[in-house]
Every structure is written in structure tokens, then in C-alpha cells.
Amino acid sequence: MSAGQHVETKTENCQICGGELEYFNSGRELTCIQCGKKEIGNITCPNGHYVCDECHGKGLFETVKEYVLANKSNNLFEIAEYLINQDNIPMLGCENAWIASGALMTALRNEGTVKVTDEQIVEAMNRTKRQAIGGYCGLTGVCGISPAIGSCFSVVLGASCRKDQETSSTMKAVGKIVNAIAAQTGPCCCKNFVRIALSEAVLLVKEYLNVSLSTPHEPINCTHSSRHPHGCRESKCSYFKSCVD
Ligand SMILES: [Zn+2]
Ligand SMILES: [Zn+2]
Structure with a gap:
């Protein structure tokens, strides 16, 4: 592999x-064309247009938040599928990570075994927003959906730097999410990652919180x-439905 500056040109x-x-091997200082903020980034178009994570999906955070806060379902797949199927939610992007944490926290609140407040749902989503950064699935190995699920465990368990088992359980849960997502790459797909992460999260909330959340009522197509x-992974993806009915 050459160590060239341009890794590859995508069709996005x-x-x-x-x-x-274009995706760069080395980050460079880029200026967000929407808010003017300068930061180190790895993705631009050939004309140098760059949009920071704060501006990417602006407005959609509120949309996701309002939807989950008002939702009464305890089926996290039902909540997540409604949101990821909205036209204004990008195919790829960390908006999908906000959906993962919002759906999991909301399902936990509505299921009722553990006490989850509206403030805690927003807290988990805000934490997700800080660590879910576009393109970092490949750039560091941490897809934003991993901290999305981690934020839910952290908020519910009260994990923090000074804590013991609370933080340990949160980190172990995140490790399992990273592994589950790692088995689904080539290329990365945020929709697949949300679904796989939530499926793993059902097992993890049982293990760490003793909460039984439902699995999807029917296969997700x-x-x-x-x-x-x-390019979709098609037959390699568990959620791919071929168009020949
Ligand atoms: Zn910006
Ligand atoms: Zn451009």
C-alpha cells in the first residue's frame, strides 16, 4: 500500500x-463553510468544501430528540426504524448514532424496570454527539454508534472516571458493540451498524441491567x-432484501 495523501475517492x-x-490519510486544517470554524479534518470535496460535525445534521438532533421524548414504545427497533427511515436522515453520518442512543434510552424509560428520566435521555444523546464524529469508524476504529450505546449504560449506571464497576460495565458493553460492528464492515453502513448495535444492546441490557427488551417483531428489511x-453489502448484510419478491 502506498502512503499517498489521497486514500481513495468515494462516490459520495x-x-x-x-x-x-475525498478522504485524506492525514488530517489537515479545514474551514467549515457553514460556520467558519477551523479544525483538523479528513474529508472534503475537490473544491475544499468542508462541513464540521456541529453543522452536519443541524436541526436533525432536535428532530430525533423530540421524537424519542414523545415516544411511548418499549420496542427500540420500532423507535429506531421510524427515525432511520426518514428521508432527511442521511444514509451515512452520525445522525444515526444519535438515533441509537435516543432509541435505547427511550425504550428503557418506557419499559420501566430501570428509572430513566427525559433529562437522562437528552444527556445520553448529548454525550453521543460529543464523541460521534463523521468518518471516524474507519479513522480510529470507533464508530459513533459504540459511544452511543456506551452513553446509555454510563448514564443509567452512573459511570464516571472515579467509579469502579459502573465504568467497567459500561466499557465492557462498548467493547461488545465495537466487536459486533466490526463483523459488519466492508464498506461501513450506519443503518446496519445501528441495527446490529441495538440487537447486541438487547443482550447487554439483560446482562448488566436485568432488563428484557423485545427483539424486532418481524425481520428488518x-x-x-x-x-x-x-455500495451496499447486499447479500453480506443481514438486513438486505433483494427486490425480487
Ligand atoms: Zn460548522
Ligand atoms: Zn464541494
Whole structure:
């Protein structure tokens, strides 16, 4: 493998000029075209257009938050599927991680075995927003959906730097989520990762919180295959439904 600056050119397009996004091996200082903030980033279009994570999906955070707070279901798949199927939720992007933490916390609140408040749901989502950074699934090995599930365990268990078992359990849960997601790469798919992470989370809440959450009522058939900018994994993905009915 050469150590060239450009890793590869993807077919995903710039929101501003439609140019194909490029991924750099080394981060460089980029200026967000929406808010003007300068930061080190790894993804631009050929015209240098860069959108920071704060601006990416602006407004959608509120949409996800309002939906989950008002939701009464204790089926986390029902909550998550409604949101990830909305047209304005990007195919790829950390908006999907906000959905993962919002859906899990809401299902826990509605199920009722552990006490979860609306403030705690928002807290888990805010923590997710701080650590879910676009493209970092590949750049550091930590897809934002891992801290999304971790934030739920941390909030419910009261984990923090100074704590013992609370933090240990949270980290162990995150480790299992990372492993579950790692088995689904090539290319990464945020929709698949949310579904796999939530399936693993059902086992983890049983193990660490003794909460029984339901699994999907029927198999999930993904309708987003053609939207994937890097190419859907199709038959390698558990949620792929071929169009021949
Ligand atoms: Zn552009
Ligand atoms: Zn910005």
C-alpha cells in the first residue's frame, strides 16, 4: 500500500457543489463553510468544501430528540426504524448514532424496570454527539454508534472516571458493540451498524441491567440499499432484501 495523501475517492457527493468527497490519510486544517470554524479534518470535496460535525445534521438532533421524548414504545427497533427511515436522515453520518442512543434510552424509560428520566435521555444523546464524529469508524476504529450505546449504560449506571464497576460495565458493553460492528464492515453502513448495535444492546441490557427488551417483531428489511454511496453489502448484510419478491 502506498502512503499517498489521497486514500481513495468515494462516490459520495459534496452537499454544496456535488463534487465527490475525498478522504485524506492525514488530517489537515479545514474551514467549515457553514460556520467558519477551523479544525483538523479528513474529508472534503475537490473544491475544499468542508462541513464540521456541529453543522452536519443541524436541526436533525432536535428532530430525533423530540421524537424519542414523545415516544411511548418499549420496542427500540420500532423507535429506531421510524427515525432511520426518514428521508432527511442521511444514509451515512452520525445522525444515526444519535438515533441509537435516543432509541435505547427511550425504550428503557418506557419499559420501566430501570428509572430513566427525559433529562437522562437528552444527556445520553448529548454525550453521543460529543464523541460521534463523521468518518471516524474507519479513522480510529470507533464508530459513533459504540459511544452511543456506551452513553446509555454510563448514564443509567452512573459511570464516571472515579467509579469502579459502573465504568467497567459500561466499557465492557462498548467493547461488545465495537466487536459486533466490526463483523459488519466492508464498506461501513450506519443503518446496519445501528441495527446490529441495538440487537447486541438487547443482550447487554439483560446482562448488566436485568432488563428484557423485545427483539424486532418481524425481520428488518432495509429499503436504503440504493442510497449507499460506497455500495451496499447486499447479500453480506443481514438486513438486505433483494427486490425480487
Ligand atoms: Zn464541494
Ligand atoms: Zn460548522
